[in-house]
Amino acid sequence: MSDAPRKLVGLVLLLVALALPFVLTDFWLQTGLFVMATAIGAVGLTLLVGVAGQLSLGHAAFAAIGAYVYAFTTGESTTTVEGLGLPPLLGLVLAALVAAGVGAAFSPIAGRLRGIYLGLATLGLVFVVRHLLVNLDQWTGGFVGRSVEPFAVPGFSFSNRDPDYLAVAGVEFEGLHRLWYLFVLLAVVAIWLASNMRNGRTGRAWANVRDSETAAAAMGVGVAGAKRSAFVVSSAYAGVAGAMLALAYGRVAPDVFSLTASVDYLVMIVLGGLGSVAGAVVGAVFVTSLPLVLAQYSSALPFLAAPGSGGLDPSTASRIVYGLAIIAVLVFLRGGLAGGARRLRERLTGSTPVPPVDRPVAEEPSRSKETTR
Amino acid sequence: MSYFLEQVLNGLSYGLVLSLIAAGFAIVFTSTGVLNFAHGSVVLLGAYLVAVLHDTIGFWPAVLVGLVGAAVVGVAINALLVRNLADPNPGTAAILMLGVDIVLLTELTRRIGNQVLTLGAPWGASVVRLGDVTLPTGRVLAAAVTLVAFGALWYLFSRTDLGVGMRAAAADGPTASLMGIRLSRTAATGWALAGILAAVAGIFLTSFPAPGVAPTVALSAFAAIPAWVLGGFDSVPGAVVGGLLIGLTSALVTGYEADLEPFLGAGFGEVAPYVVMIVVLLVRPSGLLGSKEAVRV
Numbered sequence: 001m002s003d004a005p006r007k008l009v010g011l012v013l014l015l016v017a018l019a020l021p022f023v024l025t026d027f028w029l030q031t032g033l034f035v036m037a038t039a040i041g042a043v044g045l046t047l048l049v050g051v052a053g054q055l056s057l058g059h060a061a062f063a064a065i066g067a068y069v070y071a072f073t074t075g076e077s078t079t080t081v082e083g084l085g086l087p088p089l090l091g092l093v094l095a096a097l098v099a100a101g102v103g104a105a106f107s108p109i110a111g112r113l114r115g116i117y118l119g120l121a122t123l124g125l126v127f128v129v130r131h132l133l134v135n136l137d138q139w140t141g142g143f144v145g146r147s148v149e150p151f152a153v154p155g156f157s158f159s160n161r162d163p164d165y166l167a168v169a170g171v172e173f174e175g176l177h178r179l180w181y182l183f184v185l186l187a188v189v190a191i192w193l194a195s196n197m198r199n200g201r202t203g204r205a206w207a208n209v210r211d212s213e214t215a216a217a218a219m220g221v222g223v224a225g226a227k228r229s230a231f232v233v234s235s236a237y238a239g240v241a242g243a244m245l246a247l248a249y250g251r252v253a254p255d256v257f258s259l260t261a262s263v264d265y266l267v268m269i270v271l272g273g274l275g276s277v278a279g280a281v282v283g284a285v286f287v288t289s290l291p292l293v294l295a296q297y298s299s300a301l302p303f304l305a306a307p308g309s310g311g312l313d314p315s316t317a318s319r320i321v322y323g324l325a326i327i328a329v330l331v332f333l334r335g336g337l338a339g340g341a342r343r344l345r346e347r348l349t350g351s352t353p354v355p356p357v358d359r360p361v362a363e364e365p366s367r368s369k370e371t372t373r
Numbered sequence: 374m375s376y377f378l379e380q381v382l383n384g385l386s387y388g389l390v391l392s393l394i395a396a397g398f399a400i401v402f403t404s405t406g407v408l409n410f411a412h413g414s415v416v417l418l419g420a421y422l423v424a425v426l427h428d429t430i431g432f433w434p435a436v437l438v439g440l441v442g443a444a445v446v447g448v449a450i451n452a453l454l455v456r457n458l459a460d461p462n463p464g465t466a467a468i469l470m471l472g473v474d475i476v477l478l479t480e481l482t483r484r485i486g487n488q489v490l491t492l493g494a495p496w497g498a499s500v501v502r503l504g505d506v507t508l509p510t511g512r513v514l515a516a517a518v519t520l521v522a523f524g525a526l527w528y529l530f531s532r533t534d535l536g537v538g539m540r541a542a543a544a545d546g547p548t549a550s551l552m553g554i555r556l557s558r559t560a561a562t563g564w565a566l567a568g569i570l571a572a573v574a575g576i577f578l579t580s581f582p583a584p585g586v587a588p589t590v591a592l593s594a595f596a597a598i599p600a601w602v603l604g605g606f607d608s609v610p611g612a613v614v615g616g617l618l619i620g621l622t623s624a625l626v627t628g629y630e631a632d633l634e635p636f637l638g639a640g641f642g643e644v645a646p647y648v649v650m651i652v653v654l655l656v657r658p659s660g661l662l663g664s665k666e667a668v669r670v
Contacts, residue, residue: 055464109651112658116408116463120602121654123595124647135638259595263471270468312483319479326472327454334459 017184021177029176030248031292036183037244039284040190042268043277044237047194049266050275051203052230053210054110058122059238059265061129064257065102066095066239067148067246072139074149081146082138088151092243099239103232110231111224126259133254145253148246150175151182158182158247183244190237194277197233206230207275264288267322271329273336282337286325291318375505380628381621386512388620389519393574394597395604395612396526397567401447403543403607404563406463407455410470412571413594414477417586419443419572420492420579421481424586427493435493440572446477447568448561456557474591482588489585498581515577522573526566526609535562543607596623596643599650605663614661619646 021029045059074091075083086094103110109121133140140146150159159175197203208216209226217223246252268287272279294314333340394416401409419439426435450473455466496510529536541549542559550556571594578593579586600619604611626633627642634641653661 049464053464055467109655113654116467117606117654117658119408119467120598121651123598124651127644127647128651131638131641131644134640263475266468266471267475270465274465316479316483319475323472323475323479327469327476330465330469330472331454331457331459 014184014188018181021180026176027296029180031289033176033179033183033248034245034292035285035288036187037241037248038265038268038288039281040187040244041238041241042265042272042280042284043190043194044234044241045265046269046272046275046277046280047198047203047206047237048230048234050269050273050280051198051210052206052227054227054230055116055119056122056231056234057119057259057262057266058125058129059234060257060259060261061122061125062099062103062235062238063242063245063261064129064133064252064254066099066242067252067257068133068140068242069098069239070095070243070246071146071148071252075146076149080138081141087154088149089153091149092151092240095243096236096239099242100232100236103235104228106235107228107231111227123259126257126262130254130258133257140252140254143254145251147251148249150250151179151247179247183248186240186244190240191277191281194237198275198277202229267326269336270326271322271336273338273340276336276338279336279338287322290322291315294318376628379506379508380624382506382508383512383628384621384624385617386508386516386620387624388600388617389516389613390574390577390616391597391600391620392613392616393519393522393570394594395601395616396523396609397570397574398597398601399604399607399609399612400563400570401567404539405451405455405560406466407451407470408463408467409567410467411450411474411477412567412597413591414474414481415443415446415568415571416575416578416594417481417588417591418446418477418575419568420575420586420590421485421490422572423576424490424492424579432493432495436576439576440569443572443575444565444568447564447571451560451564456560478588478591481591485586485588489587491585492576492580494576494580496580509582511577511580511582518573518577522570523609523613530609535559539563596646599646602650603653603660605660608660608662611660611662619649622646622649 020032024032041059041063045056048054048056070088070091072082073084073086073094074088075081076085077083106122106125110118113121134143137143150157152158158178205216205221205226206229208219208221209223209230213223216226242257245256249256264287268283269280270283271286272281272283291314294317298314329336335342394412397412397415398409401407401412419442422439422442423432423435426438430438450470454469454473455461458465458469494511496514499510500507501510501513530540531537538549538554539559539562541552542554542556546556549559574594574597575590578590583590596619597616600615601612602615603618604613604615622645623642626637626645630639630642
């Protein structure tokens, strides 16, 4: 697909996203907020895993850092938890910066390891961050977490108050509606930045490092620096995603950012197709909304039982569905949904386009190629 | 002093069980290049089979079914899924295993529910006394069985054609294949071995002093990942060293938690293995006994 139709599709989707709050119920608005937050996290991860080829299982740890930095910097001090009471916009920027900073601090490890080795090291990060969240309870609120100040700019709050009543075209705009537009703005900026980075000089350097570190170095790409920048950018995305999740929940707690959450991000980008920004968004829509929608409509679906009754409850069903979905995509659909869509387009138009950046090269089935004896 | 000794012995025996799991990771990785994230649920599967079957067919036959079941699941995962990957490389294989783990673990969790199944092990909750040190019989037995298992593995890898073939395939697959070694067979053997080791570990992880078979067992198998990484990704002896190190660390940190809590916070025992892993990776990226990475830039 050439550039113009792609832009047209993006524009139509954007218009639909802008119009949706006028028709959706609160449940679907809330689901949409979670989807947009996790989509930004997934886009960041696809840059790291899909484009730069560095497996990370620690994405939820960086999201947690973003969420808690936002909660801590914008929250007011109470008897149980401290807070700095800074303006929310500053809190959001700090969330991204601190997450990126921790990513940079971790990069001596990221620069030395690659692929699954890095994935294992980042696995440790999830447990360490969780431990800190539970134990630094004067800042984080410990196990139960802490509540999060709503986002606000001077004179306008993205909550149900201040202004107390706001209506556009006869639809009352409550906190959910207002947050929706904030999230759409953040998502558009994040996706636009990610696509440009992927297709530009930085992304090509990352893809080069993914395909062959030796070749990349020979072409003048600083391998350790490229890995570090991929790690830092993806951490910043995770930080923003975490802060958005905190805003959407209105609360932060350690359990939101468990290892399962890290795996969920990986599932999103694999289903969508590694390295594809649009694929990451589609994956996020699927993985985030499936359990929520199944839970909401469980009474209407005959094969689902109420939670705790021993039958197939909604969260179990959705986990099995997307576990099977990963297996099916990896075994049958080369390049995930994005790869499948591209092949479909090629078949329909009969064109043979240039090999895109986001298709990882096929390697030999690795029989311990990474090491020699 | 006897408290310290007890912690050390407990840590060592727990570490040996971890090293069984870690060795499974290492064997699967060297024979097929797969980072087996579903290993934890295979550990749980082995223990689950024993727990459901021991009432009807007796404990020892149930153990046999557990070991065979875990091995068969491992071989099937490799034959049906890993070998059919649309885009075979270590990254997608690792993510595939995450998918397998989600399906297996969710189904087992659903079957177990909120109950804690008992294993019906004949050694029950008995303890062994050595002077003024008390150890659960299960732990002592675990240490003995693990040592026997590693002896058997050593014999397999150094004295039998099959084991030497597996090492050759791990060192250089295509060349080994040209020498007449059937890679599909060495790969299947690797997965079967890993499954058996996982089931053995599962039985000891769920018998006394552990309460019984619960889904959290799959998570404690995750603690074997630091053990494996510490030892080196492709080294079975490394897995033993790593397992002992992690076992000792977590036993001592947990045993002296009251003294350490002011600096390290509550529940540091669960995190300590990962902290040790990150530190070791910083100093030696290929682990303590692993082979060095070939490509350097």
